[in-house]
């Protein structure tokens with residue numbers, strides 16, 4: 473690993489100034505569970521690491537029943553999984569945060585880092601997409617809000633521009649009679665990345681029919697993939713096994729999997745069908 477300088481700013485403004493300073497090749501540093509591995513492999517050689525864990529705005533979880541959930545970009549997966557309001561209102565997010573690595577990784581790894589790393593297999597990303605999450609970003613030209621569904625643009629690449637920093641993730645308040653679920657397939661119990669994953673979110677009307685639905689996939693396209701058509705196909709339908717199979721078939725058709733050491737494209741496409749159907753069943757159970 474090449475030598476680098478380390479700075480730990482205590483405000484968003486200070487962090488943005490450090491990141492935007494073109495005299496440094498600077499990178500934000502949260503848990504380091506991706507970044508340090510990538511630096512050791514020589515994928516990145518930043519001159520300056522800007523530790524974001526000392527900035528209060530990035531280190532908070534706030535829930536309000538009308539405003540929803542705010543998760544600071546430096547909040548660890550373990551902290552998130554222990555938060556009572558997150559456990560109660562957003563179990564679909566816990567599904568994802570609680571399977572990232574093992575206990576030690578979850579104490580370092582952040583949801584913000586998982587998103588900014590933009591791996592197609594990032595487990596939290598489909599879970600955030602189906603919940604309608606947006607990313608609040610600060611940069612040299614001010615603050616902007618980006619739907620998480622539009623955040624990743626290629627493997628390892630995001631919409632973040634020079635000097636921009638992810639500050640927080642915002643998730644709308646829970647809708648009555650709604651539920652979300654995220655599932656993935658890995659060939660062993662833990663500490664592996666997804667061969668394929670599927671997140672689902674459903675909202676039901678008072679008559680029990682589906683009024684809104686979202687489905688998103690991991691590890692089967694160059695970026696985590698929101699399959700809008702699969703959710704739309706469920707609207708107005710009853711939450712039956714047949715309706716879930718139909719939506720799963722649309723998700724399968726939208727997937728663009730590759731074959732690699734973890735699995736073949738055909739296996740991944742098959743998994744998308746199974747996982748989407750099961751994630752929809754899981755989301756439906758949580759609407760009750």
Ligand SMILES: Cc1cc2nc3c(=O)[nH]c(=O)nc-3n(C[C@H](O)[C@H](O)[C@H](O)COP(=O)(O)OP(=O)(O)OC[C@H]3O[C@@H](n4cnc5c(N)ncnc54)[C@H](O)[C@@H]3O)c2cc1C
Pocket residue numbers: 499500501502503504505506507508509524545546571572573574577580581582583584585586587588589593594595596632636637638639663664665666
């Ligand atoms: C053993 C092991 C097992 C793992 N298992 C899984 C798994 O099962 N599922 C899974 O999805 N991932 C897994 N991972 C990957 C990893 O833990 C996650 O992607 C993690 O969530 C990244 O968060 P971090 O805080 O460690 O980010 P870091 O490594 O600090 O940063 C990751 C990237 O995001 C950028 N970044 C960080 N914070 C910000 C910010 N606020 N604004 C802008 N850019 C930022 C960094 O510059 C870097 O490019 C595993 C990793 C290891 C080492």
